[in-house]
Amino acid sequence: MIEYSTLPAEPGCYLFKDKNGAIIYVGKAKNLKKRVASYFQKRDHDKKTRKMLSLAESLDYLVTANEVEALILENSLIKTNHPRFNINLRDAKQYAYIQFTDDPFPRVCIARRSEGKGQFFGPFVSAAERDYVLSVVKRIFRLRTCKRLTGRACLRYHIHTCSAPCRGMIDQDAYREQVKRASMVLKGRSRDLIGELRQEMAACAESQDYERAMVLRDQTQAIERLSGKQDMARQVQGDEDIIHYLAHAGNIYLMLFQVHHGTLINKKEYIFEETPDMLEEFLVQYYGENPVPSDLILPSEVDATLEEYLAVQRGKKVTITVPKIGAKKRLLDLVEKNIEISFFGDRIKLEELQEKLALDTLPEVIECFDISHISGTAVAGSMVQFRNGKPDKRNYRRFRIKTVEGIDDFSAIAEVVKRRYSRLKKEHGTLPDLVVIDGGKGQLSAARKELKALDLPLPIIGLAKKEEQVFVPGHSHPLSLEKKEKASLFLQEIRDEAHRFAISYHHLLRRKEVRQ
Template identity: 35%
Template sequence: MTKEENEKRLAYLKSIVARLPEKPGSYQFYDDEHTIIYVGKAKSLKSRVSSYFHTEVDRFKTKVLVSKIHDISYTVVNTEEDALLLENSLIKKYNPRYNVLLKDGKTYPSICITNEPFPRIFKTRTINKKWGTYYGPYSHAASMYAVLDLINKLYKPRTCRQPMTKEGVKAGKYQTCLEYHIKNCLGPCVARQSFEDYQKNIAQAREILKGNTRQILRDMRAEMEQLAEELRFEEAEEVKRKYLLIDSFVSKSEVVSHTIDNVDVFSITNDEKVAYVNYIHVSNGSINQSFTFEYKKRLNETEQELLQLGIIEMRERFNSHSKEIVVPFEPDMELENVVFTVPQRGDKKTLLDLSLMNGKQYKFDRLKQAEKLNPEQKQVRLMKELQEKLGLPKLPYQIECFDNSNISGTDAVAACVVFKSMKPSKKDYKKYNIKTVVGPDDYASMKEVVHRRYSRLLEEEQPLPDLIIADGGKGQMGVIREVIQDELNLDIPIAGLAKNDRHRTNELLYGFPPMSVQLKTDSELFHVLTQIQDEVHRFAITFHREKRSKRALESELDSIKGIGPKTRDGLLNALKSVKKISEANLDTLTDLIGAAKAQIVYDYFHPENTTGES
């Protein structure tokens, strides 16, 4: 598009904006092919739409949207609530490119009560309101199965799919099936259960699915007492059985407060690309619905905008008419006959915290699911988190960690482990024998090894690490810094993992002078850092043990006069240990090293069999 064409486009759009009314409504933006690319709502159409064309608009994504607009249409409504509802329906109808994308719960199951003379009750993922009434969806399958199990135990609704009418039952058109004979059905098909009784059971099942269990319990208790007064004890016992089942079910549900009834609760959990809006409905003091919707952002939408969208979407989806909505902040919207509450304490604050916890858990579950499908996503997330925590100039793709190992200065060794993309790169691990340090001096040993490691990398022009982690506190960090910055003039970030009095790693250190970094010890990132620390411990100690063991073996065999290194190594390669060499018979040793040397080794380990001259 040329500059002249763009100026002509903007002039046309501004002429439309100038004519917009100062009334609530919904507006639609179109591209050059007259496809709707964005749907919005406003208290005042003129004020809202004109804001897109102000020169001070600084959101990059908004500027991109405006560059695509070629036409504008709008619909005036009476109230802001109507504007919200209209916006929601248009977004679902046209799925515009720049609107927030709702990943709705169509894949989650719901419970259906069919529109039949003898309704059936079952779970389904297909929603067709011509077939029946739907309750849900249920994001927690166990909750749905618990409700279905309760209804089946209480009312035993039919499960057969044959069309059934009152006239057909009277005419004797149907026969009982296996479900009747195993007592999972009361036999309405052959009039063993009356039409009226079946309808009464279905009505009570509907109330349970709505969460109105308290009223059912009250009615049942009154019926039970009435039957007992009339001495109809068997029928009273059956009502009591149902009463206890419902009461047990209610006691396991989340009871909030008997003073809270018919309240909606909404919370929002946000990140850079996705928002999670959780909805909880409380009826008769108990939570009977909890669901989290996921919204993929398209235009840097604010929490205000996303929460508004969530409130309208979920109240419509779950057919809620609650007069009170509990929210984390006052939304910039008005709904007819609805009060918004932002609680600071008490039961409603507990409810809000519970909703927020559900939203965070859903976010965590989605993240885990995505990382399971794409493990690299988790590694990148952890690297970004570490980069952010330490303020690193670039992503810490390659991390190296050092550790020393010795016993009173003997057999002193050191080890370096390398992690790439938060995973061990074992082919890059390095072992070091301490050469210049005498006695148990960890700082001097660390200084030697770090200098050897990075002077060689520089000499061979190998890539340097993005972060060095010292297995220790400020002292080890200082020693490494002396080598890296003062001696080698390198700019490599250095962190440290410090231990507490119980010798447990409890903090991450960084900076100069080193400062504690705010990082929870039970976090995933801290777990990975301690994994690096544990790995370098393991590698260093294993190398130290190998060296001690080799020295012990060599000193034992080297003390045999007449046996040189070549013979020693041949015996160790064949028999694996000094113990097995000492236990070998003369023939075995002869086969391995010849008769003369075999006799020398055998006599060394079996002096009692040696016949010396006097």
């Protein structure tokens, strides 16, 4: 039986393999865990899927930043590995590109292949996405789409989506500046362009050219909305290897992504003991037996002699990059994300939470309480439990508030905490490593008072919704925990699940009241 319960709830691609390790099927998913689980929970599969599952002996996966990248990665993996159970589309067309022609006044159009003269951007896996990007670029930068300059203004000029070079309404230099700016957007350099536009906008406002300033403002806002970039398929000639690693408990967990002409085609994983020069040692050993790419993307600098060694191995120059921003940095971050999920699962966020809260033990079992009501009616409480970083729904609990009238979240929290832990204490049940209260200092104080009355010195914190502030007993100010830190995001995930569970019970109680 293939184990899928530890898969991440992230977008990406999953690979079923046979007993020989050969890939027999590649699929994409918005949520890897749910998608793979569906194969084993459904009973009405078609004949082909049943056959594939009967031959599948193992499962591998790659996490991507979003669903679009998963589509691109799926396409490249299928074309590289030719899995037996994927549809064979030998004659299928490649994904389309957006092209700027090499005319004096370049026109923008769709190209099926990145061949010929001009600039090409893409590929775009979705026709809807491609058409949206194309329409926005045409509208923002007012570029022409007509095949010939007829000397007659068309409808697009009259609705202000073309600058009408056919009528001489814009000179060649100004038009090419617009083309240059559009290409910056399509290359993923939106941030640089936005900075330029804002400077120009400020200058126009200062000179009281408010009409031009408004045009630049609209362009800036449109570009910001369009600034998402696909990093799994980029216009790159040659091959790249992207390497990242994490050190943990004396070991190095390293992952290597192989990229061919801008498209990710494979990943490799390694574990070895940590040494001072471990990265350089790995590179020497690995590339002594494997092909050396034209570009190598690394998380840290290496000795210059290594670059010479790699160039000798390849027979040509090798470029080593340690990116700080841009598409290459995002790919490096993606490798790191895959390492965390592949090797550690949820342990990293548990360890960070232990460190941030100064807990004596790893918080393997966490229980979180929330209260839900509408104008003080049908007050309900919920408790969710997370075990080893994941929801343990078998141990979720619901509470109908019995001793509190009206709106009194403090007393309601106190009631559910008392009921939960007095029962656990009476039954000698397993206590959690951490208790989380949805609320600020007031709710935290009420819950802690009940724990003290039960003589249960459990670690307890409060998480206030508005600013995601973490409060601990004995401190009037919240902990200095950033919202985007792993520990904070984990606490928010737990709190949101408790809130969802409380709301669902509250709705159930409301429906019962209506029926009565």
